[in-house]
Amino acid sequence: MIAAMELRHLRYFTVLAEELHFGHAAARLHMAQPPLSQRIRDLERELGVRLFDRTRHKVRLTEAGALLLEHARPVLQSAEAAHEAMRRIRPGESGVLRAGVPPDTVPATLRTLVAEFTREAPDALIDLQEMTTDEQLAALREGLLDAGMVRHPCDTAGLECGPIARRALGVVLPVDHEQAGAGTVDLRDLNGQPLVIFPRAMAPRLYDHVLSVCGSAGFRPGAIRHARNPHFSNGLVLAGRGVHLNERPHSGPPEGLCWRPLADTPLSWQTSTVWAPRRRHPMIDVFSEAATAGLAAAGHLTGAEGSPL
Structure with a gap:
């Protein structure tokens, strides 16, 4: 029987139990008094108990009503917490x-x-x-x-x-690389050297675009080595395992490496x-x-x- 109760009926009951006055409770619930009285009668009929003793001048909780109030408040609080959680996962609205x-x-x-x-x-x-x-x-x-x-x-x-x-890409090189002293590096001057690049699965179209631009500019890597982590990429370059295309490092390249811009900024x-x-x-x-x-x-x-x- 209790499972069939609607939350709104529990709220009507709880407000009336707190006010112990149908007029005040109806005003707090922004509804007329007769519908509130009917909802309370429906709830009593559903539960098979009397929740309030009513006289012409006074309303008070019965023992059954007091017991239901103990259970109703946690239920309403949990429902409000669930509603707030759902509201906060929506973008905005303090979410x-x-x-x-x-x-x-x-x-x-x-x-x-x-x-x-x-x-x-x-x-x-x-x-x-x-x-x-x-x-x-x-x-x-x-x-x-x-x-x-x-x-x-x-x-x-x-x-x-x-x-x-857009941010232009340059090339990360070991400081002893033959192009390390150049003002700008032409991609064709890297032809045949290994390239350190992110795995294709991370961004397939971008991966293909980078290799296509390199190929069109005359840079066909002798080998391709994949690295997801910037530290791993720099480590491979430092170890002489390839060159790496990336934006200018904000805090400067790690010791042993240098960054040089690409001629004509073909990549970004x-x-x-x-x-x-x-x-x-x-x-x-x-x-x-x-x-x-x-x-x-x-x-x-x-x-x-x-x-x-």
Whole structure:
């Protein structure tokens, strides 16, 4: 019998038990007194007990009513806690925005992104998750993320993107490499050397794009070695196992390595925010603006300057 009770009936009962006055309880519940009286009678009929003793001038709880009140309050509190938890996982509304960022996102971008988001949405929380481009795209389509920050080119079919920010890539070399003293490095001058690059599964279209540009510029790697972690990439280069294409290190390259820009900037990281249209919410706009500010703080060109090459 108790399982059949509706939460709203328990709420009507609890408010009346606290007020012990039908008029006051009805006003608190924003309803008329006759419907409240009917709901209480329905609840008593369902439970088979009298919950209130009613006289013309007084309402008081019966023993059964007092016992039900002990059980009803925790139930209503749990229901409210569940409702609040569900409300907070929606973007905005003092909730949590779940957002993905690339694993190699630099600290300056994250610091600015979080600071800007917090300033614009102080009542919201942002849950940043380290995910590759393809992991983010899959999570967005499955509703596991509200927004992401991805590298282009990538498959954004069915998704919406914010403005693209661009940061030119250079080459990471050992300090004793023959090109280490060059002002700029032409990709063709690296022809035949091993290339250290992220695994294709992380961002297939970007991977293919990088190799295609290298090939067109005359750089056909003698071998390809994969590395997900920037430290591992630098370690392979330091060990003479290849060269690595990346943006200029903000704190300078590790000891034993140098970074040189590429001639004519043929390659760049092209990054934007992305989200599923059905989940569009003002907090996603806040995230997109904060992410763009974060990318700019790390040296990415935005607006017209950041358009894809």
